[in-house]
Amino acid sequence: MRCFIGIDLGSTTTKAVVIDEQQQVIGRGITNSRSNYDTAAKIAQQEALVNARFHLFRLSLSKTKVLNGGLESFLEQLERDFRLEQFLVQLADLKATCERNAEGSRFGDAAKAVSSALDEVFKRLRGEAAGLFAAGAKRRSDFFRDIAGSRYLAIGEQVAKESGMRYDMLLNVFDRSIIEVENRVYGDSIKPNLLAALKRTYAALPATRKKEQVINSPIQSVLDTALDETYTVGTGYGRARLPFSKEHIRSEILCHGLGAHMMHSGTATVLDIGGQDTKAIQVDKNGIVESFQMNDRCAAGCGRYLGYIADEMNMGLHELGPMAMKSTKTIKINSTCTVFAGAELRDRLSLGDKREDIMAGLHRAIILRAMSILARSGGIRNEFTFTGGVAKNEAAVKALKDLVRENYGALTLNINPDSIYTGALGGATFAWRAVLEEGKTAEAR
Amino acid sequence: MSTSANQPGTPVKMMPSSAAPKKPAAPVQKEDAMWLQKEMINRNYDELATAHETGRKVAATFVPGNLNELVMCFDFARSLPETNALQNGMRKKSGKMIMDAERDGHSEDVCTYVKADLGMMLGGEIGPTGQKLPTPDLLLLSYTGCFTFMKWFELIRQKYNCETVMLHTPYQGDGKISQNMRDYVVKQLKQAVIPALERVSGVKFDIDRLRQYMKESAKAEDDLVKVLQSAKNRPSPIDGYFGAVYYIGPMFTAFRGTPEATQYYDVLRQEIERRVAEKKGPITPEGEMAEEKYRLVVEGPPNWTNFRDFWKMFYDEGAVVVASTYAKVGGVYDFGFRHDPEHPLESLADYCLGCYTNMNFPQRIDMICKYMDQYQADGLLINSIKSCNSFSAGQLLMLREIEKRTGKPAAFIESDLVDPRYFSSANIKNRLESYFQMIKQKRSVAAGAAAVH
Numbered sequence: 007m008r009c010f011i012g013i014d015l016g017s018t019t020t021k022a023v024v025i026d027e028q029q030q031v032i033g034r035g036i037t038n039s040r041s042n043y044d045t046a047a048k049i050a051q052q053e054a055l056v057n058a059r060f061h062l063f064r065l066s067l068s069k070t071k072v073l074n075g076g077l078e079s080f081l082e083q084l085e086r087d088f089r090l091e092q093f094l095v096q097l098a099d100l101k102a103t104c105e106r107n108a109e110g111s112r113f114g115d116a117a118k119a120v121s122s123a124l125d126e127v128f129k130r131l132r133g134e135a136a137g138l139f140a141a142g143a144k145r146r147s148d149f150f151r152d153i154a155g156s157r158y159l160a161i162g163e164q165v166a167k168e169s170g171m172r173y174d175m176l177l178n179v180f181d182r183s184i185i186e187v188e189n190r191v192y193g194d195s196i197k198p199n200l201l202a203a204l205k206r207t208y209a210a211l212p213a214t215r216k217k218e219q220v221i222n223s224p225i226q227s228v229l230d231t232a233l234d235e236t237y238t239v240g241t242g243y244g245r246a247r248l249p250f251s252k253e254h255i256r257s258e259i260l261c262h263g264l265g266a267h268m269m270h271s272g273t274a275t276v277l278d279i280g281g282q283d284t285k286a287i288q289v290d291k292n293g294i295v296e297s298f299q300m301n302d303r304c305a306a307g308c309g310r311y312l313g314y315i316a317d318e319m320n321m322g323l324h325e326l327g328p329m330a331m332k333s334t335k336t337i338k339i340n341s342t343c344t345v346f347a348g349a350e351l352r353d354r355l356s357l358g359d360k361r362e363d364i365m366a367g368l369h370r371a372i373i374l375r376a377m378s379i380l381a382r383s384g385g386i387r388n389e390f391t392f393t394g395g396v397a398k399n400e401a402a403v404k405a406l407k408d409l410v411r412e413n414y415g416a417l418t419l420n421i422n423p424d425s426i427y428t429g430a431l432g433g434a435t436f437a438w439r440a441v442l443e444e445g446k447t448a449e450a451r
Numbered sequence: 452m453s454t455s456a457n458q459p460g461t462p463v464k465m466m467p468s469s470a471a472p473k474k475p476a477a478p479v480q481k482e483d484a485m486w487l488q489k490e491m492i493n494r495n496y497d498e499l500a501t502a503h504e505t506g507r508k509v510a511a512t513f514v515p516g517n518l519n520e521l522v523m524c525f526d527f528a529r530s531l532p533e534t535n536a537l538q539n540g541m542r543k544k545s546g547k548m549i550m551d552a553e554r555d556g557h558s559e560d561v562c563t564y565v566k567a568d569l570g571m572m573l574g575g576e577i578g579p580t581g582q583k584l585p586t587p588d589l590l591l592l593s594y595t596g597c598f599t600f601m602k603w604f605e606l607i608r609q610k611y612n613c614e615t616v617m618l619h620t621p622y623q624g625d626g627k628i629s630q631n632m633r634d635y636v637v638k639q640l641k642q643a644v645i646p647a648l649e650r651v652s653g654v655k656f657d658i659d660r661l662r663q664y665m666k667e668s669a670k671a672e673d674d675l676v677k678v679l680q681s682a683k684n685r686p687s688p689i690d691g692y693f694g695a696v697y698y699i700g701p702m703f704t705a706f707r708g709t710p711e712a713t714q715y716y717d718v719l720r721q722e723i724e725r726r727v728a729e730k731k732g733p734i735t736p737e738g739e740m741a742e743e744k745y746r747l748v749v750e751g752p753p754n755w756t757n758f759r760d761f762w763k764m765f766y767d768e769g770a771v772v773v774a775s776t777y778a779k780v781g782g783v784y785d786f787g788f789r790h791d792p793e794h795p796l797e798s799l800a801d802y803c804l805g806c807y808t809n810m811n812f813p814q815r816i817d818m819i820c821k822y823m824d825q826y827q828a829d830g831l832l833i834n835s836i837k838s839c840n841s842f843s844a845g846q847l848l849m850l851r852e853i854e855k856r857t858g859k860p861a862a863f864i865e866s867d868l869v870d871p872r873y874f875s876s877a878n879i880k881n882r883l884e885s886y887f888q889m890i891k892q893k894r895s896v897a898a899g900a901a902a903v904h
Binding site for chain 2: 243256257258259260283292294295296297298299300382384
């Protein structure tokens with residue numbers, strides 16, 4: 007089937023969206039941008055295509071009604087099993103890479119100890135893998151680097167202690183190896199991983215096993231359907247690095263405008279707060295950008311600011327919003343300069359202000375800056391769509407709602423749960439338009 | 452930098468394009484006239500460097516509202532501090548100068564032309580060409596619409612204790628030049644400026660000499676206007692912003708009123724007329740623009756530290772600037788004003804009063820709307836300069852109003868004059884590309900709509 011793909015190479019994450027000929031989103035994929043945009047683009051696209059397969063499984067399985075009532079839990083199990091299989095393949099690769107990197111004379115007399123410690127670390131990692139992907143298991147991140155990394159470090163420390171060797175040697179091997187592994191694309195292993203995952207799923211849900219034949223047949227036919235990459239459009243900060251011709255590259259401002267329109271067709275004004283920039287975009291009724299404003303070369307008040315604050319407070323980025331929501335007092339913070347933010351934060355703490363109140367003040371400061379960029383772009387019109395990573399932060403959303411009400415009155419604010427994919431969706435829609443409306447075909451770089 | 456056989460001080464010999472001075476294997480491409488203007492500018496630096504040795508007095512004055520014809524009547528060598536700063540910027544020397552000035556106590560928010568100039572002084576007044584610039588004998592402040600200019604000369608006066616003369620230019624708050632305003636400026640010329648010039652130079656004022664220079668000015672101004680208006684053609688043979696910077700050089704600096712400037716503009720006009728006849732696009736440092744995809748009007752000065760990179764961002768996308776307000780910063784000639792030898796002092800007054808940044812916002816908006824229409828532009832781009840209040844104030848208001856009146860898309864980018872720290876390639880490129888794509892998209896929607904109806 008013909009697929010239209012949008013890839014948004016952001017400074018933090020790379021997102022991909024696949025749509026079909028009816029402009030329905032059939033798959034979404036996300037990965038960390040790494041230092042290598044090419045790989046990030048490939049992996050995000052691959053993830054989106056895997057996600058599309060699952061979407062198609064759902065469609066064809068629901069038609070057969072074979073899993074009536076149990077379809078969702080079956081697919082959830084299958085996806086967990088698939089992630090586990092994928093994880094195990096990458097883990098095996100990481101092990102082999104670590105062993106290779108531990109060879110030679112680097113560790114001198116300790117070489118043997120390092121090698122057996124690696125054996126032990128990976129044995130334990132493999133052992134606990136199934137638990138990481140079990141139903142209800144919580145992971146801080148879905149990226150291999152994060153999952154494998156945090157567990158490797160924890161287990162490595164234990165193993166080093168037990169065997170009386172230096173922990174930094176294990177760290178050294180990991181640091182060298184993870185970059186290599188992270189930059190490999192495991193495209194060929196998707197089908198075998200899915201088939202292996204299917205076996206696990208039948209084992210986990212024995213009731214489904216007797217319907218194996220009836221379930222397998224639509225799954226197999228989905229697997230046999232080629233997902234053609236009919237046209238791809240790339241956007242985002244890394245767009246120039248995409249292996250496409252210029253025709254396939256669109257500015258993220260246009261993609262965000264169109265993506266927001268596709269998600270909420272009444273969109274007139276879009277605010278996007280991403281990792282390193284804030285964009286205010288005005289679109290017409292077709293999602294065409296009419297005007298836009300961005301922050302200047304200073305990233306003050308962008309997502310990165312929150313990341314910096316989180317680091318300063320030794321908290322996770324996703325913990326900031328909930329903490330700010332507990333605030334009971336308004337504290338005015340005027341500095342949205344990322345560099346000054348740390349100083350202001352410590353100053354406030356030393357004055358005896360509560361962390362949650364300071365947090366609420368910081369979120370308001372970010373939104374105040376966004377309000378000024380919005381004003382520059384022509385103000386907020388109805389409907390107003392908020393996108394980007396910061397749209398996931400409830401305290402930022404609350405501050406935005408308050409300020410919009412105060413300054414513009416009541417209007418519709420759209421925040422899509424998939425807002426992180428707005429740019430990629432815009433890209434995919436441009437790809438669709440290029441082929442179906444403009445009759446274009448894909449161009450090589 | 453010059454490769455010509457011309458010696459400093461000798462008239463520029465104009466050559467046909469086949470024998471034009473060319474740098475062997477030079478990666479930068481320029482029109483013949485661009486090389487010539489560079490020579491002229493360099494020659495002025497030679498003259499400045501040797502002025503005191505040769506017994507000449509030096510006047511420092513600013514580009515907008517400069518009274519070059521009048522100053523020449525007193526045999527002054529002319530130094531233009533903004534030009535020094537921008538030349539230093541283009542030659543990648545301004546960054547250090549600005550930091551030196553900041554270390555000397557000038558805030559980050561101060562105009563970077565000022566800081567580049569003060570930094571240059573701290574470094575021993577070594578000018579853009581590596582020659583030492585002379586201490587001015589006279590500071591002539593003939594356009595006061597930029598408040599920073601006054602503070603700038605105050606600082607120089609404090610340092611060198613040189614004679615300063617100020618011509619107060621009333622702002623065109625009502626959007627027109629009244630007889631009162633003109634009389635007020637003429638009175639100052641007669642009572643303050645000319646006596647000061649006579650006193651410092653020791654040369655007596657000769658109004659016929661002024662008339663003679665003004666005749667030359669008017670001729671050159673006619674040609675400059677023709678050159679700038681050639682951008683009404685499709686394709687435009689020139690870039691009315693980046694390229695225009697070269698074309699306005701002699702006119703806006705120490706050469707207006709000289710026969711060599713007249714000759715330069717004559718050659719330039721002929722060169723551009725040839726390009727029009729041959730339907731050629733503008734010459735850019737990267738080569739001739741092959742396909743003109745976008746036609747823009749630009750408001751605001753360019754960035755000098757990354758001038759070539761900045762221009763390349765337009766070249767890469769096939770964007771040509773057909774008109775710019777910056778190309779009028781040293782004189783708005785395209786709506787009819789000429790230096791008038793019949794009324795020399797009055798026309799000097801009109802010239803100062805008519806400076807682009809002395810016009811009120813409705814006038815500037817009208818001017819840009821006219822450009823958008825007459826030059827068939829696709830849109831307006833504003834380059835907002837971080838440290839320039841003269842230009843930046845009111846730009847968003849202008850943008851909004853022009854968008855509304857013309858229905859054409861506008862965009863806003865930010866950089867600085869000569870502070871390399873304020874040029875973010877990624878950010879500017881991102882905005883420019885978005886803007887060009889926005890124009891393209893609007894165009895295809897409009898074409899689609901036209902096809903339907």
